[in-house]
Structures are given as structure tokens and as C-alpha cells.
Amino acid sequence: MITLDGSFGEGGGQILRSALALSVATRTPFRMERIRAGRARPGLLRQHLTALRAAAAISEAEVEGAELRSQQITFRPHAVAAGEYTFAVGSAGSAGLVLQTVLPPLLTAAGRSRLVLEGGTHNPMAPPFDFLAKAFLPLLGRMGARVDARLERPGFYPAGGGRFSVTVTPVPSLARLDLLQRGELRTRRARALVAKLPRHIGERELKVVQRELGWDESCLSLESIGDAAGPGNVLILEIESEHVTEVFTGFGEVHVRAETVAERATREAQRYLESGVPIGQHLADQMLLPLGLAGGGSFRTLALTRHTTTNIEVLRRFLDLHVTVSPSGPDDLLVQIDGVSRDPV
Numbered sequence: 001m002i003t004l005d006g007s008f009g010e011g012g013g014q015i016l017r018s019a020l021a022l023s024v025a026t027r028t029p030f031r032m033e034r035i036r037a038g039r040a041r042p043g044l045l046r047q048h049l050t051a052l053r054a055a056a057a058i059s060e061a062e063v064e065g066a067e068l069r070s071q072q073i074t075f076r077p078h079a080v081a082a083g084e085y086t087f088a089v090g091s092a093g094s095a096g097l098v099l100q101t102v103l104p105p106l107l108t109a110a111g112r113s114r115l116v117l118e119g120g121t122h123n124p125m126a127p128p129f130d131f132l133a134k135a136f137l138p139l140l141g142r143m144g145a146r147v148d149a150r151l152e153r154p155g156f157y158p159a160g161g162g163r164f165s166v167t168v169t170p171v172p173s174l175a176r177l178d179l180l181q182r183g184e185l186r187t188r189r190a191r192a193l194v195a196k197l198p199r200h201i202g203e204r205e206l207k208v209v210q211r212e213l214g215w216d217e218s219c220l221s222l223e224s225i226g227d228a229a230g231p232g233n234v235l236i237l238e239i240e241s242e243h244v245t246e247v248f249t250g251f252g253e254v255h256v257r258a259e260t261v262a263e264r265a266t267r268e269a270q271r272y273l274e275s276g277v278p279i280g281q282h283l284a285d286q287m288l289l290p291l292g293l294a295g296g297g298s299f300r301t302l303a304l305t306r307h308t309t310t311n312i313e314v315l316r317r318f319l320d321l322h323v324t325v326s327p328s329g330p331d332d333l334l335v336q337i338d339g340v341s342r343d344p345v
Contacts, residue, residue, distance in 0.1 A: 002030040002317055006071070009310030011038020013048050017101045018289060018311050020055040020075065022318035025105035025293055027059075029076040030318075036071070043069035047093025047119065051101040054087045058102050058113075082111035082170070089119030092160030094126035099166060104289045106168045107145045113168040121155045121162035122193070122234045124251045127282065129154070129164055130191075130236050131247040136286050138245065139179075143294060144171040154225055156195055156232020157251075174294035177287075180334075181300075182278035183242025188219050195225035195232045201258045205235045205250070208262035213237075213270065235262050237269045244278045271302070275331045281305050284335065288312060291337045292319050298336040300328055 004019055016035060023030050036042045044052065049068060052075075056063050059080050065073035087098050095117035106113050121129040127136070129151050137147045146169040155162020190209040192202030202222040209215055225232070233252030238245060250265030252258065272280050277300040279287065284301040285308045291297035292315040304312075304325065312323050321337055328334040 002028060004030060004032045004314070004317065006032050006035035007037035009313060010306040012036050013051075013097065014307045015310050015314055016048060017051055017097060018314045019318070020051060020101050021104040021289055022292075022314065023075055024055050024059040024061070024077045024080050024102075025108065026318055027077055027079065028318055029074070031072070031074045033072045035073065043071045044073075045093065046091045047089050047097060050087055050089045050093070050119075051098045054085070054098050054102050057085060057087075058083075058106060080105045080109045082106065082109040082113045084114045086116040087118070089160070092120040092123065092155065092157045094123045095119035095121055095155070095162060095164065096123075096127045096129060096132055099132065100127070100286070103147070103166075103168065104293055107140065107147075107170050107174060107290065108172070108293065109168075109170050112170070115166040115168070116163065117166065118163045119155060120157055120160045121151065121164060122232060122251070123157050124253070127286065128234065128236070128249055129162075130238075131249065131282070134238055134245050135247045135283055139177065139287065140290060143174045143177050143290060145169065145174060154193070154195065154228050154232070156228055156230060156234070159228070159230020159232075161229025174290060176294050177291060177297045179244060179278045179299040182244050182276070185239070185241050187238070187240040188213075188215050189238040189240075190215060190220045191236045191238075192220075192222045193225055193232070193234045193236065194222065195228035195230070197231050197233055197252070199224060201233050201252060202235075204258040205262040208259050209235075209237070209266055212263065212266040233258075233261070235265050237265055239269065239273065241278070246272060246280045246283060248272070248280070271331070275302055276329075277301050277332050281308070284308050285311055288315060288337070292321055295339045296337050298334065300332055300334050302331055302333070304333065
């Protein structure tokens, strides 16, 4: 059994979600201690407990410590089972992070699965639905797995109440993917979503996009969301290139000016555009587990976040992989993942 220190690396929920995903995919039991020790409120919160229970549900796992605020668990999975599942966070906690936990093992299940996920769909500090649908899932399609996602109702922090469905059509094994060039720039879009808030918030954000990125007005759109459970605002920047689509977001916050929200998002997008790399920092974090389960792959990206470096170490604990990170240029890193060749004993 693998033993993991939950305070390692980013010290939050990422190490738990990645360990659960890899444990189910490889049928490897593990024990984790000091869960989320690096956070102000350590232990399992509602969204982490939902992810744990979701991983247990798709693998009929034996679990110890599955309760709120628990700081250690033992997880013993059985074979991953395709099927129809509904996972509800029960708060504004990210439903996307629950998907992040169960999707990697379901990609190689014996059959098709349909998931319904409820909770937050557009949360700060988590991949929003648009990022998953436009940036992440199409790359899984290039690895052979078909994953279709449909947003049924958005859920913003702090009200939550969002809902989306996902259909997973797996393959016997994921194909290697190498993303070293983004290719020709095709389309740019900026969408300002406003739910139960004045429209001028989105208008001001889009003006910043025009000013900072120079995007034409035809690339901009303002969408009023009428069916959200509570107020919310998010600015979504989509950059579609020949080989990859990247998505950058800025979330409205109380006492934070709309212009500040937009400036944060545009700075991130501008850095990506100027670097020439195909994979942004957050997408790099998301792609590690699928590439690890495929047995190899590579991509160029920006400086690694703590979430990404933590994921690399978790991959090494569950899989026989050789992961290297080397500079390829200014603000440009090459990440390579390859299976470890072992000599016969």
C-alpha cells in the first residue's frame, strides 16, 4: 500500500484528487495522512468528501476516514465500473474538481458512463465548465476517448446550484499525445457572463479586453444568465489555435472592480500569446494524469505551478514513469513523460 503525506507540495485537495484517480485507474490501495494540512481549514471539506465518495462509487472501494474534516483516509479500490452516476457537492464547491477525480479511470473502463454533477460550475480556484469543455476534453478526444459535456445550469460562488452532464465513451488504452506547437491562431473570443448583476459589469470587462488585447468588437459578447441560483460574473477568454484551444478566466468578486478582474485575465492571456507555447499553466496540470495513464506524451508550457509539480510526484508514486522538465526557451518548458523500461531480473 502506498502512503502519501497530504501536506506535500501544494498541500491542498489536488494531491487527494490525483491519488484517488490514479488509485482507481491502477487498482492500487493507498493511505493518506495530514490531508490538506497546508490550508486554513485542514481535512476533508464537502467537495473533497464528494470526490472521495465518487471515486469509491465507481470502484466499489473500501474506505476508512470518509467524513468531514477527516485528515487521514485509507482507500482500497476494486475494478472501475462504468455506469450512470450522479454526484452532488451540496454547496458551491467545484463540481469540475469531482469530475477531475473520476474521469481519468472512467476513460479506460469497460463501457460507457454517464455522469451528472451538481455544485459550482464557475468557481475561483477551480477549472470552470468552459475550460473543461473547450480546452481539456478536446485533447482527451485526440487521445482516443470521446467525452461529451453539456452545461444544464451554471452555478456561481457562493450560491452554487449548478449542474452539468458528461458522457464518457472510453477506449481500451489512451494514445500518446505530443503537443509541441500550437499552430496557426484561428479564433479569439471574449465572453462576459453576468448573472443577477448589472450588465455594465460585463461591458466594462469587455472594454478592458479591447484595450489590453486589441481584440475586435466582433470577438466580444455579453451574456446575461437568468437561471443561476445566485449572482455571479466571469470573464472567459478563448484562444483557438490549430492544435489546441486555451481558456483564461477572471471571476468577479465583491469589492473588486470589473476592470481589475478583466486585467488579471488579460495579463494571463497575453503572457500565453507572447510565449508561443501550446499549453498554459492550468491545462498543463490537467493533462498530466491522462498522459501518465497513456504511458507517455509531451508538451511545451509555461513555468510549472505547485499543482503541476505535485501532480508529477503523485504520478511517479503510482506509475512506472520517467518525467523530465527542461527549459526550451524564455518562459518555455518542455515536459516529457515516458514509461520506464526495466531490465529483466
